[in-house]
Amino acid sequence: METYELTWDLDTIFEGGSRSEQLKTYLHTTEDHVTQLEKQVQSFLPPKNTDQKEEMAEIVDLTQLIIKELTEIGAFVSCLTAQDVEDKKANLWQAKRSELGARFDNVMTEFDQKMVQIDNDVWKSLIQEPPFSEIKFIMEERRHLAKDKLELRQESLMNDLAVDGYHAWGHMYDLMVGKMKVTIDGETLSVGQASNRLDSHKRSERKAAFDQLQEAWKGQLDLFSETLNHLSGFRLQTYKHRGWGNVLKEPLDYNRMSEKTLNAMWDSITEYKQHYVPFMEKKAELLGIDKLSFYDVEAPIGEATQTMSFQEGADFIVQQFSKFSPKMADFAEMAFEKRWIEAEDRPGKQPGGFCTSFPDSQETRIFMTYSGSPSSVATLAHELGHAYHQHVMNDLPILNQGYAMNVAETASTFAEMIVADAAVKQAEDEQEKMVLLEDKVQRSVAFFMNIHSRFLFETSFYEERKKGVVTTERLNELMVEAQKEAYVGTLGEYDPTFWASKLHFHITDVPFYNFPYTFGYLFSMGIYAKALEIGPEFEDQYIALLQDTGRMTVEDLAKKHLGVDLEEPDFWKHALDLCLADLNEFMALVQT
Ligand SMILES: [Zn+2]
Numbered sequence: 051m052e053t054y055e056l057t058w059d060l061d062t063i064f065e066g067g068s069r070s071e072q073l074k075t076y077l078h079t080t081e082d083h084v085t086q087l088e089k090q091v092q093s094f095l096p097p098k099n100t101d102q103k104e105e106m107a108e109i110v111d112l113t114q115l116i117i118k119e120l121t122e123i124g125a126f127v128s129c130l131t132a133q134d135v136e137d138k139k140a141n142l143w144q145a146k147r148s149e150l151g152a153r154f155d156n157v158m159t160e161f162d163q164k165m166v167q168i169d170n171d172v173w174k175s176l177i178q179e180p181p182f183s184e185i186k187f188i189m190e191e192r193r194h195l196a197k198d199k200l201e202l203r204q205e206s207l208m209n210d211l212a213v214d215g216y217h218a219w220g221h222m223y224d225l226m227v228g229k230m231k232v233t234i235d236g237e238t239l240s241v242g243q244a245s246n247r248l249d250s251h252k253r254s255e256r257k258a259a260f261d262q263l264q265e266a267w268k269g270q271l272d273l274f275s276e277t278l279n280h281l282s283g284f285r286l287q288t289y290k291h292r293g294w295g296n297v298l299k300e301p302l303d304y305n306r307m308s309e310k311t312l313n314a315m316w317d318s319i320t321e322y323k324q325h326y327v328p329f330m331e332k333k334a335e336l337l338g339i340d341k342l343s344f345y346d347v348e349a350p351i352g353e354a355t356q357t358m359s360f361q362e363g364a365d366f367i368v369q370q371f372s373k374f375s376p377k378m379a380d381f382a383e384m385a386f387e388k389r390w391i392e393a394e395d396r397p398g399k400q401p402g403g404f405c406t407s408f409p410d411s412q413e414t415r416i417f418m419t420y421s422g423s424p425s426s427v428a429t430l431a432h433e434l435g436h437a438y439h440q441h442v443m444n445d446l447p448i449l450n451q452g453y454a455m456n457v458a459e460t461a462s463t464f465a466e467m468i469v470a471d472a473a474v475k476q477a478e479d480e481q482e483k484m485v486l487l488e489d490k491v492q493r494s495v496a497f498f499m500n501i502h503s504r505f506l507f508e509t510s511f512y513e514e515r516k517k518g519v520v521t522t523e524r525l526n527e528l529m530v531e532a533q534k535e536a537y538v539g540t541l542g543e544y545d546p547t548f549w550a551s552k553l554h555f556h557i558t559d560v561p562f563y564n565f566p567y568t569f570g571y572l573f574s575m576g577i578y579a580k581a582l583e584i585g586p587e588f589e590d591q592y593i594a595l596l597q598d599t600g601r602m603t604v605e606d607l608a609k610k611h612l613g614v615d616l617e618e619p620d621f622w623k624h625a626l627d628l629c630l631a632d633l634n635e636f637m638a639l640v641q642t
Pocket residue numbers: 432436459462
């Protein structure tokens with residue numbers, strides 16, 4: 051048996067790390083391409099008939115080339131900073147990459163607006179012809195979204211004003227949080243460090259962290275209410291001028307899904323929540339308390355003691371993948387062999403894990419710190435799922451490879467599910483099994499309750515914000531109301547300042563940074579149910595589904611590959627049933 055290395059090989063992408071000459075040359079070429087695109091778009095005249103498509107075709111080709119290059123550079127730089135947080139030179143590349151990205155975005159806005167100017171009939175014939183036909187969905191989508199906006203001059207003005215009047219509030223938030231200090235047991239901690247203590251096995255430690263964090267946030271609430279009110283105010287003004295009445299328009303468009311689908315999902319979840327009430331009560335009992343507090347929900351009920359070396363973890367993953375899809379197993383094996391994974395536990399690395407793609411080299415890299423625990427095996431499987439998703443898309447035009455947040459977690463959750471289920475099945479004793487199952491159920495609770503509370507809060511907050519500034523006291527109230535509803539009253543203590551402490555409410559790039567998580571989880575669960583039902587023959591269907599994730603709405607995707615209607619509750623209930631199976635197994639185990 052072969053021994054896989056714990057460190058990755060980045061030299062096959064660009065040789066020499068942040069001092070790479072190859073990278074320097076590549077970046078210069080990209081810069082030239084962006085300059086060339088700027089010139090071409092500026093002189094581009096919207097075609098009056100299909101005979102005049104040459105220029106537009108050239109622009110589209112160049113656009114795809116630049117996206118490939120920018121992604122390649124961005125991925126490489128993020129690998130460099132992740133493997134060594136002290137790599138200063140990597141930060142310089144990062145800045146350069148961002149600058150090119152901004153130039154590219156601007157020129158694309160201009161190009162989109164010119165596409166709007168094309169006569170509808172000419173447009174309809176144009177996109178039936180190559181090279182546009184194969185990226186028809188994306189072309190239509192871009193033009194459609196551009197149509198919903200104001201004319202170029204007004205949009206440019208708003209974009210320029212947004213730098214200091216909108217995004218700056220998000221940066222201000224980050225800055226203020228970065229300066230906050232929390233004192234626990236005489237120790238001065240950052241917010242991040244204090245929040246880590248909320249994961250503690252000891253309730254007294256969790257409680258101390260929660261109480262002190264509440265104190266710290268309470269001292270700053272007036273400032274955070276300013277940042278939130280202003281960034282949402284800017285957002286609502288923008289919507290008003292564009293004539294967008296529904297605050298969900300932007301996030302739904304971005305996720306290529308309908309409001310009907312969103313409602314079908316939440317309604318089904320709400321219906322199933324009662325099944326989780328006994329679980330919440332049981333968990334409180336297992337933790338030796340009356341009722342769970344907000345900080346108890348994700349607390350571990352014990353420790354899984356079984357560990358696997360990196361090699362054992364890798365072999366386990368490959369073996370489990372092969373039961374569902376030999377192609378996926380082969381891919382994972384190749385990733386281990388070719389050293390596409392950085393898993394070593396050493397100082398100086400960034401925390402967390404990610405998977406990033408190099409569309410030009412047609413390779414991916416996975417970053418994580420492997421500890422040998424069941425959760426790190428699950429993380430490794432999760433990231434390999436992302437990598438496989440990219441792998442099956444490699445030969446598609448790059449514009450068709452861009453999938454939204456709600457389907458981005460499809461392949462990863464699917465891969466993680468395979469491995470987590472197998473781990474439960476081969477658990478050595480009941481205690482181990484209980485811990486692993488509880489971890490799975492607790493994940494469902496996070497998606498169905500915690501994420502739901504964020505969605506409910508944001509929805510009611512925006513309604514009130516439309517009428518004027520929402521006070522700090524009111525924000526606290528709205529937050530607790532949302533949590534009570536989402537957790538169906540199962541908690542003894544809620545988190546009123548969650549609207550301030552959760553970064554996601556303060557992100558300006560993507561509003562409603564919540565429901566796509568739950569969508570992704572349940573969508574993937576539905577696919578997993580299908581895979582269990584069909585067996586190994588599902589492999590090619592699964593690949594075909596993944597390949598379409600970047601070129602259709604989620605409703606079309608589900609209809610085409612799963613034969614289901616996402617706007618109806620059936621699909622969601624099937625997925626929820628699968629979650630309930632874990633819940634029931636857990637409850638049966640603790641009842642005995
Ligand atoms: Zn992921």
